[in-house]
Amino acid sequence: MKDRVAVIGIGCTKFGDRFERSYEELICDAAFEAYDDAGIDPAQIEAAYLGTYLPGSGGGKAAVSLADALRLYDRPITRVENYCATGTDAFRNGCLAIAAGTYDMVLVLGAEKLKDRGGRGIPRLGHPLLARGNTAPGLFALAANRYIHTFGLRRETLAKVAVKNHRNGALNPKAHLRMEVTEEQVLKAPIIAWPFGLFDCCPTTDGAAAAIICRADLAKRFRKAPVLVKGAGLAVTSGRPYFDPTFDYLGFRSTQAAAQQAYAMAGIAPSDIDFAEVHDCFTWTEISNIEDLGFCPKGEGGRLEEEGQTALDGRLPINPSGGLKSFGHPIGASGVRMITECVVQLRGEAGKRQVKDPELGLAHNVGGPGAVSCVVVLGRG
Amino acid sequence: MKDRVAVIGIGCTKFGDRFERSYEELICDAAFEAYDDAGIDPAQIEAAYLGTYLPGSGGGKAAVSLADALRLYDRPITRVENYCATGTDAFRNGCLAIAAGTYDMVLVLGAEKLKDRGGRGIPRLGHPLLARGNTAPGLFALAANRYIHTFGLRRETLAKVAVKNHRNGALNPKAHLRMEVTEEQVLKAPIIAWPFGLFDCCPTTDGAAAAIICRADLAKRFRKAPVLVKGAGLAVTSGRPYFDPTFDYLGFRSTQAAAQQAYAMAGIAPSDIDFAEVHDCFTWTEISNIEDLGFCPKGEGGRLEEEGQTALDGRLPINPSGGLKSFGHPIGASGVRMITECVVQLRGEAGKRQVKDPELGLAHNVGGPGAVSCVVVLGRG
16 A cells, blocks of 8 residues: 555644534535645545544434535445544545545545533443443553553653643644643642543544545646655454453553554654654553554653653654644544644644654554554655 | 455354344354355454444444454454445445455454344434434335335335245245245234335344455465455435435435446446345335336336246345345344355355356445445356
8 A cells, every 4th residue: 555545635623612513514624624725626536434433322423414515426435433543544444445446536534523412421431341430531540550650650751741742732723722731730730530630631622634535646636745655554452451361551552563564564664753643642641652653662651751852843753733632632533633734744834833854754543442553654755 | 346356255143133142242153154164264364344333332342342352363453334334335345455455355244233222222313303203114114105106106015025035034044034924914014104014124133244355366265266346336425315305205316326336346237137135124125226226217116026026036036135124134234244145145055045046146235314325246256
């Protein structure tokens, strides 16, 4: 698949409390921005993929509600769901459909309305045998505590991740929580699930993002410098890592495996990556993920954060967009939103949050929690 | 994609009230039967697709619960959802992943537990503005009544579809309702939504099905006569046909469009098809579908049924398996189960329900209701 698929258009809504826009409206806002960005008419789209985790009551509205709204008449629209890796996996499947030679141009969408779910909210995670506390903060905190015990990580280091990502997000007009926070604010925030205080957790967010991809050999018709898909990987590991007796609570094998698949396809090493959008649902998750992605040995992620290596002007900027932490996390949208950030950065159009002259960017989702990861590597054409 | 993907293994559970087997167990029953049928080890599977419409509470358990059970360690497993077209669309995406050249061998799964959903049941269908009656029987009955009014179809003809499909299903050890019914029984059954009596409706069913596909050029290593994928199409039409002012209530454009895509890819005409597994969620749906698939002009489907042309020994056998009507309809499983029937028939291994010497078979799902259809054409290698 390497170098056979190009991204020629992107779109992303303002993330946040979007009570004033419906699910379909958010998707259209992102899609029509992408149509315009690519300079195409919807009639040129031959197939679409939609990443949504919770499409409303019992599977309610998803692909079938979109044909008219997106001006995609009688075309294929497939919904992909893979927990918090939904968005990147939708993108991966769009790329496979192009690489198959069946479609020349595909629209990839990610969208979620999390604030409008009435009393239902996000369902409990984890295994049915797990009782109280099997929420995302609870389960990621279990791993974070073990990690802290093993490597001596301090809450001050976790707080630095939040400070950095909010600093980046404050530069981003589309971020949900567009504000800086201080290390003191993060440390003094109410505890959600120790060691995570409120500012260690990403918010609950509405939003949608879109990417238009096409055959790489056709891409120059639409853009002078299209961004190319270099590699993609998806890995599902043990049903629930928390029930796997070999799980060490120090990181997620799914991320390691998905990254290996993507690097092998791209023919690169982790050290070739210039910046990454990484799944920072909690501050600890970013630290663990950058280790699992191979950017540093296990246990040294905190040091990278402490030394500022992951800052916008650091050696390896992580989450220049603001990440899930500040940009927000509408589950199915996040992966596609990460792709749009990678494209903006690789085009050199990120303005105040521009990473210096990047060649290769990476987008990474982990979900399940921990059971599934998806990694996409994008590069300048 | 034509002739580039082969089916080398299939598996299917007994369909029915499967309270004694969990969702994951049903999937494993189907998958391990398929591993055995292909003569492969799970380690040879490089990626998997899972079609499930309602994976438990709020998106609960789907792809991430399967890795260990299926012996697929650190591999990609993607859930696809597309209403009642979920199973065939999962298969279509598995085929695209092979055609992309990224994976040599892929496992496609379809599964649903509909009997274990507690008080929740199947969610209401249709548009949120629709109030009472927006169930599957209610919405399909709206179209059936208009069709009856326009073409003068009689309930006796609807009943003949049920009689035929139950006759086929009675020959099928894995069918849910493995029994024959008489025309009188069908006509005298309690009315669910006029013109549909109880026996005009498919049952609510648990079940799982599996197919193993691989690169066509590698297929002969595994089977002397693999079945080839000739074409596939997916079409999403107007968000809800019932809200489209141009909808004539006489059939579904999504089926017409998906069939055209599949026929064009295969380079065939509808008249080349030797038998078809068609989405007979209600007796009327089969009649309308065989018209939309191009097997006869609109309004003449009833005559084909009346004349016995769709019987096992007829000109164009429809639903030799027993169809959704008798075999059952675990939503995400049905499309993959149809693929397994096509393969069994094309191999000439269908025993008492064998269609005479078929070269080309077709599997068709419609969902939404009516908004999405998926068509797959399979042929002898």
